[in-house]
Amino acid sequence: xAERERILKIRNLNISFKTDSGTVxxxxxxxxxxxxxxxxxxxxxxxxxxxVTTKAIMGIMANNGTIDSGSIEYTWHDxxxxxxxxxxxxxxxxxxxxxxxxxxxxxxxxxxxMTSLNPTMTIGKQIMEPMIYHYGKSKEEAxxxxxxxxxxxxxxxxxxxxxxxxxxxxxxxxxxxVIAIALSCDPxxxxxxxxxxxxxxxxxxxxxxxxxxxQKKKNLSVIYITHDLGVVAKVADYVxxxxxxxxxxxxxxxxIFYDPRHPYTWGLLSAMPDxxxxxxxxxxxxxxxxxxxxxxxxxxxxxxNQYALNIDLRVEPPMFEVPGSTTHKVASWLMHPxxxxxxxxxALKKRLEKMExxxx
Numbered sequence: 382x383a384e385r386e387r388i389l390k391i392r393n394l395n396i397s398f399k400t401d402s403g404t405v406x407x408x409x410x411x412x413x414x415x416x417x418x419x420x421x422x423x424x425x426x427x428x429x430x431x432x433v434t435t436k437a438i439m440g441i442m443a444n445n446g447t448i449d450s451g452s453i454e455y456t457w458h459d460x461x462x463x464x465x466x467x468x469x470x471x472x473x474x475x476x477x478x479x480x481x482x483x484x485x486x487x488x489x490x491x492x493x494x495m496t497s498l499n500p501t502m503t504i505g506k507q508i509m510e511p512m513i514y515h516y517g518k519s520k521e522e523a524x525x526x527x528x529x530x531x532x533x534x535x536x537x538x539x540x541x542x543x544x545x546x547x548x549x550x551x552x553x554x555x556x557x558x559v560i561a562i563a564l565s566c567d568p569x570x571x572x573x574x575x576x577x578x579x580x581x582x583x584x585x586x587x588x589x590x591x592x593x594x595x596q597k598k599k600n601l602s603v604i605y606i607t608h609d610l611g612v613v614a615k616v617a618d619y620v621x622x623x624x625x626x627x628x629x630x631x632x633x634x635x636x637i638f639y640d641p642r643h644p645y646t647w648g649l650l651s652a653m654p655d656x657x658x659x660x661x662x663x664x665x666x667x668x669x670x671x672x673x674x675x676x677x678x679x680x681x682x683x684x685x686n687q688y689a690l691n692i693d694l695r696v697e698p699p700m701f702e703v704p705g706s707t708t709h710k711v712a713s714w715l716m717h718p719x720x721x722x723x724x725x726x727x728a729l730k731k732r733l734e735k736m737e738x739x740x741x
Contacts, residue, residue, distance in 0.1 A: 394451035505543030
């Protein structure tokens with residue numbers, strides 16, 4: 382098996398926001414790895430810190446946000462020297478981010494294509510612009526590459542579409558244009574922030590297939606941000622479950638879907654809609670996420686966790702390795718050797734067994 386090539390390494394990332402009601406500690410010690418050609422998904426409820434983490438990678442933080450500590454190391458092959466270089470994105474200024482990283486090495490597809498596109502510019506101009514800015518391509522070269530990209534993302538009659546404005550296209554087409562713009566400078570990493578939320582189910586499936594297809598052709602590394610575990614099952618190699626600004630469980634897609642260990646992950650999987658269920662109501666995780674403007678004591682999930690131990694209210698759990706796995710880690714005191722042995726809910730266990738038999 383070929384050695385995996387790490388392209389992104391996030392260590393102990395802490396991000397806070399100054400607000401009228403005090404300082405919100407939105408990201409609390411996030412660690413994350415992304416390897417070449419692989420797909421990781423970051424899942425969790427709204428407000429868990431998924432988008433903030435990836436916006437920090439892109440260097441597009443809100444004005445009231447601060448990276449308090451930690452590093453985001455990006456590694457790539459220098460096209461000119463052939464050397465392997467590593468850069469800590471946290472230490473780059475806005476000008477360096479704009480010139481070196483954003484759009485050129487790491488690109489992002491946002492959830493609402495209408496807010497990503499400029500309504501006053503033609504589609505063609507918007508795809509050509511990054512190539513002219515980053516690589517100094519002539520208009521003719523950029524135009525030719527734009528036509529190729531439109532065909533790559535499955536848009537027919539590309540010449541005609543180049544002259545269109547965003548409002549003249551459907552939602553699915555606009556999202557394809559956003560993907561074409563993201564790919565225009567041949568980035569190594571593509572971040573997809575809920576890329577299919579605003580689209581209907583059939584278009585959603587096509588967009589996911591398109592991203593996977595392009596990923597294989599270009600050996601891209603992809604980060605998906607989503608709260609939809611159905612999407613995760615289709616696209617991810619590795620899953621990071623986030624809660625209250627921390628990653629609380631991480632593992633391969635099979636480990637998270639068929640052998641989840643954190644009670645929060647149990648809750649997320651139980652809340653997935655299931656056509657075969659006999660339950661009259663959809664499961665919901667009780668309670669609400671904590672207010673991160675107030676310092677968290679112990680395990681942030683403890684007040685919502687029916688399996689919480691006494692220590693959960695006092696001490697934050699470390700990341701425990703799941704025995705027998707090098708990839709599966711869980712931040713829960715239930716993983717401690719001396720903790721009581723708690724089984725996942727019976728209904729969830731039956732459901733996951735059925736899913737496993739049916740395949741993903």
